[in-house]
Amino acid sequence: MKIAVTSTGSDLDAQIDPRFGRAQYLLIIDVESYEVEAIENPNIAAGGGAGIQTSQLVVDRGAEAVLTGNCGPNAFRTLAAAGLKIYTGLNGSVREAVESLKSGELTPTEGPSVPGHFGSSG
Amino acid sequence: MKIAVASGKGGTGKTTVAVSLALSVPDAQLVDADAEEPNCHLFLRPSIQRTIPVYMMVPHVDLTKCDFCRKCADFCAFNALAVVKEQVLVFPELCHGCTGCVYVCPREAIVARQRQIGEVEIGAARGMVFIQGRLKPTEPSAVRIVREEIAQIDPKGGPAIIDASPGTACAVQDTIGQSQFCLLVTEPTPFGLHDLKMAMDVAQELGVPSGVVINRNGARDSIIEDECRKRNIPVLLKIPFDRRVAEAYSRGQPLVDAFPEWRESLRSLYREIERRVMT
Numbered sequence A: 001m002k003i004a005v006t007s008t009g010s011d012l013d014a015q016i017d018p019r020f021g022r023a024q025y026l027l028i029i030d031v032e033s034y035e036v037e038a039i040e041n042p043n044i045a046a047g048g049g050a051g052i053q054t055s056q057l058v059v060d061r062g063a064e065a066v067l068t069g070n071c072g073p074n075a076f077r078t079l080a081a082a083g084l085k086i087y088t089g090l091n092g093s094v095r096e097a098v099e100s101l102k103s104g105e106l107t108p109t110e111g112p113s114v115p116g117h118f119g120s121s122g
Numbered sequence B: 001m002k003i004a005v006a007s008g009k010g011g012t013g014k015t016t017v018a019v020s021l022a023l024s025v026p027d028a029q030l031v032d033a034d035a036e037e038p039n040c041h042l043f044l045r046p047s048i049q050r051t052i053p054v055y056m057m058v059p060h061v062d063l064t065k066c067d068f069c070r071k072c073a074d075f076c077a078f079n080a081l082a083v084v085k086e087q088v089l090v091f092p093e094l095c096h097g098c099t100g101c102v103y104v105c106p107r108e109a110i111v112a113r114q115r116q117i118g119e120v121e122i123g124a125a126r127g128m129v130f131i132q133g134r135l136k137p138t139e140p141s142a143v144r145i146v147r148e149e150i151a152q153i154d155p156k157g158g159p160a161i162i163d164a165s166p167g168t169a170c171a172v173q174d175t176i177g178q179s180q181f182c183l184l185v186t187e188p189t190p191f192g193l194h195d196l197k198m199a200m201d202v203a204q205e206l207g208v209p210s211g212v213v214i215n216r217n218g219a220r221d222s223i224i225e226d227e228c229r230k231r232n233i234p235v236l237l238k239i240p241f242d243r244r245v246a247e248a249y250s251r252g253q254p255l256v257d258a259f260p261e262w263r264e265s266l267r268s269l270y271r272e273i274e275r276r277v278m279t
C-alpha cells in the first residue's frame, strides 16, 4: 500500500508538515518497502484551492491514505471522494508517523480538522 | 458622473463622507458598494422599492456523459473542479463563473446552472436614488453584485457617489475603474498612510484621477499631506478631529446633519471634483 505524508523535507527523517494543501513536500511512501517518492508541492503558492490540487496529486500517485497535521474541508471532500483514508493530528518525523500507522495506532479522521484557508497566509 | 469613495482600510469615515457628499449635491445617486457590510442605510433609512437578484453560474456535470478526461479541471484557473476516481467534484465557492469549463468539455457533459449570490436593492432616501448590494455571507466575491449596482445607476440622473468597500480587493478595483474620479478617505496615522498608498496605487494604475480627504485631522498631522505632495495628488478636504463628529456617527447621523456648516465645504469639494474631471 502506498500512502502520502506531508513533510518539510524529502526523506523519512524529515518532520511532518502540519499543512496539507500547502505542505512543502509530499512523500509517497510504500509502507512495505519504505520506498519514498518525494514531490515538491507545486501548490504552495496557489491562490485558492491548494487543498484540492494537492489532493488530486496524491490521488493520482496512487496513495490510499494521507498522513498530515491538518486537513481543510475542500481537501477532505476530494480525498474522501477518492476513497482515501485521512489521518490528521500527526507530528514528529515522517518515519514515526508511518510506523504508528503500521502498528494500528491511528484512527482515520471523520471530517475536516480545520476550517478553510488554514495553511494560507492571505 | 461617477465618483468612487474609497479608503485603503475600514473605519476611516469613508461612509460618512460619501453620505454627506451625496446629501450636499442636488439629485445625487448614492450607491453602497460595500456589499459584504452595507452600512449607508443606517444613516439614510431608505425605503427599498425593488430587489434584483444577482446570479452566478456554477457548473453541473452529467456523469453519464463524462469520461473523466480531466480537461475541465486542468482548464479551471481557480481550482474549482477536481476529477478523482470516476467523479467530478465542483467547489462552488471557488468558481468564478467564467463558463470556460462548459466549452472545454469535449463531451458536452457540463451545463451552466445558476445560483443566487446576493441581490441589489433600489429605493429612495431623502430625495436621492439609493442603491445597495448585499452579498450572501458564504460567497467569496462581490464583483458581480457591485457591477449590477453600477449598472443600475441612472445615466441621465445626477452624480453617482459610490461608497466602495474598504481595502483594495477586486470589487474595489472594479468600482474605481468604472468611476471618473476616486475620492480617498484616510486618517493621519501610519496605518492610514500605508493603506492610502495602496489605494492610490490602484487608482493610478487604473488611470483614474484621485483626491484625498483627511479625516480626524490634527494640527500637526502632516504625514498624509507629505505623501500627497510627493505624488501630486490634491488634498481636497480636511475634517478636523472632533469628538462630536464621532458621536454623531455613532448615533447614525451623517456629518452634514450634525453640522450643517459642512454642507458648503462638501459642495465645494464636489465642484472641485467636477472641475478636475472636466478639464
Ligand code: SF4
Pocket: B061, B065, B066, B067, B068, B069, B070, B071, B072, B073, B083, B088, B104, B105, B106, B107, B108, B109, B110
Ligand atoms: S472535461 Fe467533460 S468529460 Fe472531461 S472530465 Fe470534465 S466533465 Fe468529464
Ligand code: SF4
Pocket: B057, B059, B075, B076, B077, B078, B079, B080, B081, B094, B095, B096, B097, B098, B099, B100, B101, B102
Ligand atoms: S466556470 Fe470557470 S471558474 Fe467555474 S468551474 Fe468552470 S472553469 Fe472554473
